[in-house]
Amino acid sequence: MPRFPALSSASNSLQPAVFTRLLPLMRSLPEPALPLHIGDTWLKPPAAAMLDRVASGRELYPYSSPAGDVGLRSSFCQRWTDLGLQGLDVDRVHVTPGATGAVQAAIRTFAGAGDDVMLLAPFWPLVRGITLSCGANPVQVPFYDRLRAGADVTASLEGALTDQTTTVYLCSPNNPDGTVLTAAQQLEVAQFCQRHDLWLISDEAYCDHAFAPHKHRFIANLPGMAERTASIYTASKSYALAGIRIGFLAGDPGWLERARRVSTHQIYNLPLICQRAAKAAIDEGDAWLAEARDKYAAAADHVHRHLEATFHPAQGGGYVFCDVSAELNGKPTLTWLAELLHEGVSIAPGVAFGAHYDQWVRVCYMSLPVPELAVAIERLNRSLNRLRSGGELVYDGPRLELDLGGS
C-alpha cells in the first residue's frame, strides 16, 4: 500500500512516447529538419472527409454512442467486407481513439498482471507501453526481419512461448519494416495461436498499403481464428486522418462487448464530428486511396533505389527499417540521430521498436513528396558514407535521452 507520494506500478512502468522525446531537440534546431521520423503523411485527406464539410448540426454537441456511430460502423463493415473479411457486422465493431485505443482495449481485455504478451518485433512503439500499462509483461520476439532472412515462423514463435503467454500481437503490413506476411506465414501464426489457446491481436493499420504483388489478407478468415482475433484498423494511415483519432476494433461480440466497456471507462465516447469525417473518407475515398497508394509506392521505390543502407524493401506500410550497425560500428545511435537532426533530417531510433534493434533506424517515406524525400535521403546517405569511411560523430550538443523504462 504505497501512498502519497508513491505512484502505481502501472504508471511507474511507462515512459513518454518516443516522438514526444524527440520534440525538445527538434525545436532547438536553427531550421526544421526534414521529417522522416513519424508516420505522418504529406497528403491532404480526401476532400469529402475535410472537417469543414461535416461540422454542422446540433447532434455534434451532446454525448453520442460509446460503441461508435452506427453509420460509421456500417460503412466500415461494408468496406472490410468488400476487402474480403468474412462475417462482419456492426455488433462486431467498436470505434476507438485511433489504432492506439483499439490496441489498448484489446490488450486490456486479453491480458493482465502475470500474463505474457508476445510482441512480434520490430513492433509499433506504443504497444510495449500499452502492455506494461495493463500490468502484463511484453515478451519481445525478433520476427519480421528474421523471416525475411529465412527464419522459420513456427520455430520463432514456439521458442518465445511461456506458460504465461495469453496473447500475440501481430502487425502486417508491418510498422516499422514493411513486411507483408505471406498466406503460408499467416497460417503458421494462426495455427500457433490455436495450438496454445492464445488470443491474437492483428494490427491492420496499413492494410490499404500493401504494394503489388504483395497482398493484405485477413488472418481472422482462417479456420478457427474468427473467435480469437482482434482485428484493428484506423482512418489515420489509409486516409491521411491521423489528427481525427478514429480507429476500429473488430471481432467476436463475446469479447468485444468487454472491450467496449474498457474503452467506455477510458473515454466514454468519441467526437461525432471526427466519426463523420472518417465515414465520409470510407464512403467516398476509394479513388483518393488508390492515388495515395501509388504515391507511397513511388516514394518507397525511390528509397529502395537510393538509400545506401542495409534494409529489406518495404512490401507495404510506410517505412523501411535499416540495420546501421556496420556504419555505426559501436557509436551510440542516439548521438548519431541528434547529429542527423542538425544535418537536416530526422529519423526514428530502432530501439523504440524493440530491444533487439538498438542499432537500427526507421525511415518514413510517406511524410514528404518525392523531391523533398530525395533531399532527405541524400542527407542521410552523406552521413552514412562519412561513417563508413571512418568518420567520427562530431555532434556535441544536448543528448537525446531514450530510457524506455519498464522491464
Place this chain on the structure above:
Amino acid sequence: MPRFPALSSASNSLQPAVFTRLLPLMRSLPEPALPLHIGDTWLKPPAAAMLDRVASGRELYPYSSPAGDVGLRSSFCQRWTDLGLQGLDVDRVHVTPGATGAVQAAIRTFAGAGDDVMLLAPFWPLVRGITLSCGANPVQVPFYDRLRAGADVTASLEGALTDQTTTVYLCSPNNPDGTVLTAAQQLEVAQFCQRHDLWLISDEAYCDHAFAPHKHRFIANLPGMAERTASIYTASKSYALAGIRIGFLAGDPGWLERARRVSTHQIYNLPLICQRAAKAAIDEGDAWLAEARDKYAAAADHVHRHLEATFHPAQGGGYVFCDVSAELNGKPTLTWLAELLHEGVSIAPGVAFGAHYDQWVRVCYMSLPVPELAVAIERLNRSLNRLRSGGELVYDGPRLELDLGGS
C-alpha cells in the same frame, strides 16, 4: 494464466455504462420520454465554440501534442487562475477525453491492484468502473447526503479508511446530489488526506455551476494540498460541449507527467478541432456561461418548488437526488423506472451512484427548458403520488437489467 477464451480480470469486472443499458428500452417506446436521466443540456454551445467556426486548416489532420494543444492549456490556466486556483501553468495541465479520461488517468496513476480508492458517495457512475478497471478496489463511502443530514465529515472519512487506502475521490459541486462543500468541510477532507498520506482526486466538472450563496472553492489551494491533488475539469458541463470530449487534469508535474504517459498509451492525442472549440469556449464564453448558470438555477428552482419527493435542494451541479424509498415501499426501483419511461419521463437509477442508493433516483434539470421540464416533473409527481396513495406498479414490459458487476 487463463488463455483463450478466458478474459482479463480487469475486463471481467466491468459492466456497460448505465445510460447504455437504458437505451434499448428507451428506443422501444412508442414515443420518446422526456429525458431527465443523462447530464446533457438543452442549450446550444457558445457561438464562438461551434465546430464550423474552427474546422479549417491543414494542421487539423496530422498528429498533435499528446499533452494537449498549448494554446488550449494556456487558456484553461488563465481561466482557472482568474477563478482563484493558485500556481497553475501549462506544465501542470494535461488535456484529456472529457472528465472521464482525466479521472481514468488520475486513478491509474495513484492506485493499482490491492489498493483501495474511497469513493465519496453518491458518486458519478463511471468512477466505480474506472477504479475496477485499474485493478483497485472501490470503497463506497456514504457522504454527501449524510453531511446534509448533519453527519461529521472527519468521522465519515476515518470510518472508511483501510490500510490499503491510497486515494480519495471527491466531487463538489457533486453529481448526483448537488452538494457544494463548505470551506470548513473542504478543510476536513484536506486534513484527512494529509493525515493519512492520501492522494485526492477532486472532480470539479461542475465548478462553474454553484448557485449563490454557495461558492466553488479549489481544494488544491489549501495548505499541503497542491502536491497531492488532481483537479479535474471538463468543457462538457460548463459550455454544453459534452460531444467534443475535452477535459483537463491539473496538478503537480511530478505525478502529472506519469498521468500523461498513461493517457498517451490510451489515446495518443486528442483531435485538434475539438481542442480549438474548447479554447474558443473558454476564451469567449463568459457571458454565455453567466446566462447558462442563471437558466440552470431557474430550472433547479422549479424542481425545488414543484418536485414532490424527498431530496436536498441542489446547491449547484445539474441534478437533484431523491430518496424514493417511502414511495416505493419495497417495490423494485428499476421496474418503476421502466414504468416511468412508458409514462413519458426518464430518470436515472440511484444504484448507479452507489450501492447504498438502491431506493434513490437522480433527476437532471439541465436537459430541458423549464416549460418542458415542468411537464416532466408533473409526470413524475403523478406517478409518485399514485404510489404514495397505495398504487401498485402496473408495468409488465421488458425488464431493465442493471447488474453493476465487480465486487
